Amino acid sequence: MQVSISVVMVAMTVIDGELTVAVCKRGSAPLKGRLELPNLPLTAADRLAQTAADVATEELGCPAADLELEQLSAHGAAKRDPRGPAVSIAWWTVLDAPTDQEGLTYLPVADVPTARLAFDHASLVSEAVDRLARDLRYTTVATRLCDDLFTMAQLRRVYEVVWGVELDPANFHRKVTGSTGFVEPTSKVSQGGPGRPAQFYRRGEARDLVSPITRPTD
Amino acid sequence: MQVSISVVMVAMTVIDGELTVAVCKRGSAPLKGRLELPNLPLTAADRLAQTAADVATEELGCPAADLELEQLSAHGAAKRDPRGPAVSIAWWTVLDAPTDQEGLTYLPVADVPTARLAFDHASLVSEAVDRLARDLRYTTVATRLCDDLFTMAQLRRVYEVVWGVELDPANFHRKVTGSTGFVEPTSKVSQGGPGRPAQFYRRGEARDLVSPITRPTD
DNA sequence: CGAATAGTGTCTTTAAGACACTATTGA
């Protein structure tokens, strides 16, 4: 059986202390005008990863080279598209800041249940948020939600926003700096805010954490 | 673009202290006679999970109701099939024992690199083994690699085979029995072997472990 | 009996969590 395949992207970023997801308005039928996740049709069978990169570059307005895209899952649907049966392959990624791509908006994930996203996109967001929350424990993905230079407090706020908890600053600092390859200290310090200036860090080489960051209320 | 989709299954089980994967011989071109993973073409776009269940039932000879199938990943290939471009969607599962389905053999995963599996199936096996090794830490999947009734030593051997390590029987016993919902004790005890008879356990209700089983040499 | 395996007790070490305390800035 021949089906058409679309590649869908769940791109998350933190804005004003809220976890948000990039969405755009559908420009054509079916469900014209409804919010949906950025996506593109697959144009060649051996271009799965390339099409995901294209979605990032063209729909998200962010060069794929700056991102780490990860495959999430594949879903089938019989009548998504009037032209025939379709399968969607979902990917996810995180951005250190919202892009200002034309037509793209960032929807707080807390508002997704009431935003009536097109097709099964609401469940894809929920799947991606679960995946991100899990990956925060075992990987260094949180550093990709921060700027190139970030303070320990900024990194900690990523965990607090995604997990919806408060973490002890002292223990978090010790845990992160004690995890080989998580962050690298720089000689720069923050300035301007209240309180003692904080040291800036940048991403370390590690992708996986040897010992996980404990998520409270486990 | 219209492509054909195949659903591929990586089914693993332990035989004689070795982790093995179910493979069969290709019956048609291309690569006729080469070993490959069990698979079926997708026949309807909204039947992704159903087709995976069909592969289990028809190719593996194991009713899908007895298994937990999990999606692994999707891969594209331009010239897999001479009839046109194709995408494969891989799933994985574990069996408590090899099935005796006609034409199916169980290949030790250690032999996969030299067995020249068709297409990208060798990398799918490697991806599934990694996933299984990871899931042993965080889930109760190991109980599905055992019979309905199993001893603590049999459960421990699953970990030892997949991880390729030795675990302390005393600490393993305490950790597993102390993990809520992992196993349920029965009143039965083993008999016939050397040494003190062991208590039989059966699977508990839990799917995820509150606190992971530590993998040595982390 | 001794060899083998099951299972418990217990000590040591490590890591997490709580939180007091010091450090350094802006108002």
Next chain:
DNA sequence: TCAATAGTGTCTTAAAGACACTATTCG
């Protein structure tokens, strides 16, 4: 000065690992 935030010290508690020890079977 105080309020605020950064970061260190240190105590308590929980869990992992090592391994001695007991329990129960077979040959």
